Amino acid sequence: MAKNSGSPTLAPAREGKTDKKSARTRVRILDAAAQVLSAKGYAGMRLSDVAEVAELQAPAIYYYFPSRDDLIEEVMWVGLAEMREYLTSALAAAPADATAMERILIGVETHLRHELEISDYTTAAIRNAGQLPDQIRERHDAEEKKYGAVWRDLFKAAHASGELRDDLDPYLAQMLVMGTINWAAEWWQPSRATIDRVVANAQSFVENALSPTK
Amino acid sequence: MAKNSGSPTLAPAREGKTDKKSARTRVRILDAAAQVLSAKGYAGMRLSDVAEVAELQAPAIYYYFPSRDDLIEEVMWVGLAEMREYLTSALAAAPADATAMERILIGVETHLRHELEISDYTTAAIRNAGQLPDQIRERHDAEEKKYGAVWRDLFKAAHASGELRDDLDPYLAQMLVMGTINWAAEWWQPSRATIDRVVANAQSFVENALSPTK
DNA sequence: ACATTCTTTTAATCTACATTAAACAGCGAT
DNA sequence: ATCGCTGTTTAATGTAGATTAAAAGAATGT
Numbered sequence: 001m002a003k004n005s006g007s008p009t010l011a012p013a014r015e016g017k018t019d020k021k022s023a024r025t026r027v028r029i030l031d032a033a034a035q036v037l038s039a040k041g042y043a044g045m046r047l048s049d050v051a052e053v054a055e056l057q058a059p060a061i062y063y064y065f066p067s068r069d070d071l072i073e074e075v076m077w078v079g080l081a082e083m084r085e086y087l088t089s090a091l092a093a094a095p096a097d098a099t100a101m102e103r104i105l106i107g108v109e110t111h112l113r114h115e116l117e118i119s120d121y122t123t124a125a126i127r128n129a130g131q132l133p134d135q136i137r138e139r140h141d142a143e144e145k146k147y148g149a150v151w152r153d154l155f156k157a158a159h160a161s162g163e164l165r166d167d168l169d170p171y172l173a174q175m176l177v178m179g180t181i182n183w184a185a186e187w188w189q190p191s192r193a194t195i196d197r198v199v200a201n202a203q204s205f206v207e208n209a210l211s212p213t214k
Numbered sequence: 215m216a217k218n219s220g221s222p223t224l225a226p227a228r229e230g231k232t233d234k235k236s237a238r239t240r241v242r243i244l245d246a247a248a249q250v251l252s253a254k255g256y257a258g259m260r261l262s263d264v265a266e267v268a269e270l271q272a273p274a275i276y277y278y279f280p281s282r283d284d285l286i287e288e289v290m291w292v293g294l295a296e297m298r299e300y301l302t303s304a305l306a307a308a309p310a311d312a313t314a315m316e317r318i319l320i321g322v323e324t325h326l327r328h329e330l331e332i333s334d335y336t337t338a339a340i341r342n343a344g345q346l347p348d349q350i351r352e353r354h355d356a357e358e359k360k361y362g363a364v365w366r367d368l369f370k371a372a373h374a375s376g377e378l379r380d381d382l383d384p385y386l387a388q389m390l391v392m393g394t395i396n397w398a399a400e401w402w403q404p405s406r407a408t409i410d411r412v413v414a415n416a417q418s419f420v421e422n423a424l425s426p427t428k
Numbered sequence: 429a430c431a432t433t434c435t436t437t438t439a440a441t442c443t444a445c446a447t448t449a450a451a452c453a454g455c456g457a458t
Numbered sequence: 459a460t461c462g463c464t465g466t467t468t469a470a471t472g473t474a475g476a477t478t479a480a481a482a483g484a485a486t487g488t
Contacts, residue, residue: 057466128255204381
């Protein structure tokens with residue numbers, strides 16, 4: 001059930017630390033929190049569980065995070081923020097003459113790969129987005145809006161260039177695509193299909209879902 | 215935020231009661247629980263919150279449900295079970311010569327309409343499916359499997375009759391479609407689009423996503 | 429009016445965490 | 459070998475919230 005490979009390298013931006021030794025512990029706690037948060041939910045995430053997964057004692061967490069809520073806030077934020085970084089840099093790397101649809105398919109791939117690799121962060125974010133106390137929710141909502149905006153532009157462009165079937169509302173089309181790819185974190189298991197296969201199927205699915213029939 | 219219109223008429227099957235007066239209170243509690251469960255999650259659902267929404271005192275809940283977990287189990291179950299009933303009866307009502315794709319689109323419509331109408335039950339089920347204690351999870355998983363099986367048959371049929379593009383894996387295609395429609399409960403708001411519009415867009419989206427390009 | 433069964437309320441319990449306090453261990457520099 | 463800092467542990471503390479007990483309050487039939 002533990003699915004966190006990568007390093008949420010973004011996180012420590014706030015602190016001025018570029019250390020290595022204890023910074024690793026911090027990440028270990030963050031990963032553990034993502035895992036437990038995803039499995040038990042906002043209210044169900046016990047610090048003792050996080051501690052167990054991170055292999056230390058609960059109060060040690062307070063050395064790195066001022067409170068349980070701060071820890072949760074960071075988990076909720078990391079997945080999304082990283083996701084947006086990946087997406088924007090992937091789009092930036094695309095050839096300048098890429099069509100809107102090609103860009104959307106890049107988005108599908110980037111989103112899926114990142115989502116499935118750090119799925120604890122993703123499912124934590126998905127399942128708990130609605131359950132957060134207002135204070136925590138703010139930062140998360142802001143980040144989510146930023147991420148959504150990137151996608152919105154892609155769909156606007158596709159609509160403008162006639163790459164979107166005209167019986168589809170661009171906003172609804174975007175939401176339907178987001179569902180297609182977000183939901184993957186809920187069902188995907190390495191044993192059922194490789195990430196490559198999922199990506200290929202999703203791209204084909206989305207492209208045909210959106211494109212006008214010639 | 216309160217979105218429960220219909221009557222989870224299925225529920226009292228277990229008890230031998232066909233009453234009216236207090237049965238209404240029971241439903242009120244169930245609806246309230248769905249709402250709170252969807253908003254706060256399994257661990258975050260306080261009986262006092264449920265009580266407040268249902269407009270009674272917390273201990274009164276114990277008159278109708280043996281424990282918090284039993285209440286939750288029933289909420290998790292009702293949405294799914296009703297959904298399957300709707301789906302199977304809608305499919306049964308379809309003309310005998312309906313194509314596999316037509317049946318899938320019936321499924322899309324049925325699922326979306328039911329989901330968006332009783333969305334508290336749906337989002338509760340979606341968000342908490344992974345967070346339940348094993349005991350509760352069982353019944354839910356069983357029901358989920360039954361529901362998934364209905365869909366699986368639809369996709370098998372579509373695959374067999376060549377109505378599914380052959381670069382799509384039937385299993386993955388099913389999951390992608392489920393994502394498209396399940397996710398709607400997370401973003402849909404009556405203010406953004408009517409249910410009819412959502413249904414129409416989703417059907418068009420799914421049909422083109424799946425159908426071979428002639 | 430009264431007994432009986434349903435329904436709901438207020439007043440105790442009891443336990444599981446988050447958080448805080450206090451103490452301990454490693455370790456580099458002096 | 460001792461000081462001071464970083465990181466971690468064990469031992470309190472406090473509170474929220476599920477559950478249970480006991481007591482009212484309706485409703486219904488007689």
